[in-house]
Amino acid sequence: xxxxxxxxxxxxxxxxxxxxxxxxxxxxxxxxxxxxxxxxxxxxxxxxxxxxxxxxxxxxxxxxxxxxxxxxxxxxxxxxxxxxxxxxxxxxxxxxxxxxxxxxxxxxxxxxx
Amino acid sequence: xxxxxxxxxxxxxxxxxxxxxxxxxxxxxxxxxxxxxxxxxxxxxxxxxxxxxxxxxxxxxxxxxxxxxxxxxxxxxxxxxxxxxxxxxxxxxxxxxxxxxxxxxxxxxxxx
Numbered sequence: 001x002x003x004x005x006x007x008x009x010x011x012x013x014x015x016x017x018x019x020x021x022x023x024x025x026x027x028x029x030x031x032x033x034x035x036x037x038x039x040x041x042x043x044x045x046x047x048x049x050x051x052x053x054x055x056x057x058x059x060x061x062x063x064x065x066x067x068x069x070x071x072x073x074x075x076x077x078x079x080x081x082x083x084x085x086x087x088x089x090x091x092x093x094x095x096x097x098x099x100x101x102x103x104x105x106x107x108x109x110x111x112x113x
Numbered sequence: 114x115x116x117x118x119x120x121x122x123x124x125x126x127x128x129x130x131x132x133x134x135x136x137x138x139x140x141x142x143x144x145x146x147x148x149x150x151x152x153x154x155x156x157x158x159x160x161x162x163x164x165x166x167x168x169x170x171x172x173x174x175x176x177x178x179x180x181x182x183x184x185x186x187x188x189x190x191x192x193x194x195x196x197x198x199x200x201x202x203x204x205x206x207x208x209x210x211x212x213x214x215x216x217x218x219x220x221x222x223x224x225x
Contacts, residue, residue, distance in 0.1 A: 006156075034213065043203060043215045044157075093156060095213070100164075102213060104149075106156035 002028045002098045006105035013084055014113055021079045021108045023094030029074035030096035035067075038091040038107075050077040084112040115140040117206050119216035126194050127224045134189040134219050136178075136204030144206040146187040147213070148178055151201045160202075163187060174198070199223045 003026040013019050023033055031052045036044040048069055049057040056069035066088075068080040077096075081088055089112045095102040118137045126132050138144055145164050149157040161172025168180040178189045187204060201220050207213040 041220075043217045045215075046213065049212070091154075101159075101162070102207075104157040104159075107154075109154070 002026075002096070002101075002103040004094065004096050004103045004105040006092075006094055006108050008108060009106060010109045010111075012111045012113065015085055016083055018080055018082045019084055019110060021081075021092055021094075021110075023077045023079070023096070023105055025075045025096040025098070025103075028096070028098045030077075030098060031074060032097045033071060033077040034095045034097075034102065035069060035077075035079050036093045036095070038093060040091075044093060047079075081110065084110070086112045088112050115144055115206055115208060115212075115214050117204050117214055117216035119202075119204055119219050121219045122217065123220045123222065125222040125224060128196050129193050132189075132191045132194045132198070132221070134202050134204075134221070136187045136189065136216060137185050138187065138204075138206045139185065140206065140208065142208065143182065144208050146178075146180060147205040147207075148172065148176070148187075148189045149203045149205060150174075151203065151218075153200075157203065160189070194221075194223055196223045196225065 005024045007022045033050040035047045038044045047062045050069045050071040052071045058064045071077040093107045095104045116139045147162045148160040160176045161170045163170045163180045170178050201218050203218045204216040
């Protein structure tokens with residue numbers, strides 16, 4: 001099946017710094033990727049839809065200037081958490097769509113001190 | 114707007130017992146329906162999905178789910194639970210496999 005990777009798998013940063021998370025489709029091309037956030041013991045919440053070559057579509061309540069998404073190629077989407085704060089600590093999961101199905105990455109655990 | 118409800122936050126079953134996890138969806142048209150499993154600190158693994166056709170869907174690891182339009186439900190079942198099935202289970206729906214919405218999840222504990 002299709003494989004999606006995320007890098008890094010875990011990151012710890014200081015408050016005020018920016019963190020970039022990469023999402024790659026390893027064996028297929030994805031014009032559309034999705035970014036989710038999952039707080040401890042909670043469900044996944046869709047943050048934004050990333051479209052190759054165009055601007056991302058953000059869900060209501062998600063700050064687009066804080067969560068910068070770039071989908072520069074058919075196999076890579078990046079999420080940059082700018083000026084991270086402790087409340088941004090979460091598990092970030094991406095998915096990529098292929099042949100009508102979404103494939104999920106393993107997630108990135110972000111801890112902001 | 115579409116939504117997914119998983120009424121049970123936590124379920125405990127004995128190893129070898131049968132399992133049913135409930136899921137209800139709310140949407141005007143029949144959505145695509147999915148069940149995922151997540152182990153602690155891990156990503157999501159797809160157990161099974163329903164797009165159309167046969168309403169009883171077979172998945173991996175011995176799981177199955179039945180789509181019931183009249184009840185707007187897509188419950189997950191397994192006849193005999195193994196200790197390794199302990200995890201968090203998420204039901205999800207999407208319209209045309211875009212914009213996936215997840216239920217709150219059901220945590221499964223398996224007693225020896």
